[in-house]
Amino acid sequence: MTSNNERLSKFISLILRHKPEAIGITLDEFGYANVCELIEGINDSGRYIDLNILKNIVKDDKKGRFIFDESMTLIRANQGHSINVNVELKKVTPPRYLFHGTAKKNLDSIIDNGIKKMNRLYVHLSDNTSTATKVGARHGEPIVLKIDSQKMYGNGFEFYLSENHVWLVEFVPSEYINL
Numbered sequence: 001m002t003s004n005n006e007r008l009s010k011f012i013s014l015i016l017r018h019k020p021e022a023i024g025i026t027l028d029e030f031g032y033a034n035v036c037e038l039i040e041g042i043n044d045s046g047r048y049i050d051l052n053i054l055k056n057i058v059k060d061d062k063k064g065r066f067i068f069d070e071s072m073t074l075i076r077a078n079q080g081h082s083i084n085v086n087v088e089l090k091k092v093t094p095p096r097y098l099f100h101g102t103a104k105k106n107l108d109s110i111i112d113n114g115i116k117k118m119n120r121l122y123v124h125l126s127d128n129t130s131t132a133t134k135v136g137a138r139h140g141e142p143i144v145l146k147i148d149s150q151k152m153y154g155n156g157f158e159f160y161l162s163e164n165h166v167w168l169v170e171f172v173p174s175e176y177i178n179l
Helices: 003-017 035-044 051-060 104-113 129-137 149-154
Strands: 066-068 074-077 098-103 123-125 142-147 167-169
Touching: 003 035, 003 051, 003 074, 035 051, 035 074, 051 066, 098 104, 098 123, 098 129, 104 142, 129 142, 149 167
Parallel strands: none
Antiparallel strands: 066 074, 098 142, 123 167
């Protein structure tokens, strides 16, 4: 992805996850935006995008953040929303352990209060330490926390797996966290 496409991708994430009103569009109840309205809104904001650029951003995004509907007239973010949308997640049984990457500076708070979703709809977890380390590094000196997801699941916590393979749960109490 070119650096301009990376900037556009980040802007699209902001729009589709948090602030569609920033370019004067709305999302439907499932988080989808009309592709033509998204393109027009982005162009009206002083950036340039067309359908081919948008398709390339979706195709080249290594994290699989976005998905088109079958007709390619609607687009949404797969997860990471702070606005209330139903991305039609299916409940799934998690693997034995999942991992959460964060910054070391957050560790005391997590030990005291668990892992909270903060301004998102869910806590994001991964099934490998490599991804969790990369996530943690975005926030400071990284630390990876091992989550006893099977024990949580057995105790009634619901887990979801997004289209781009991010594990989601509403909250992780500290008793399920291994350092």
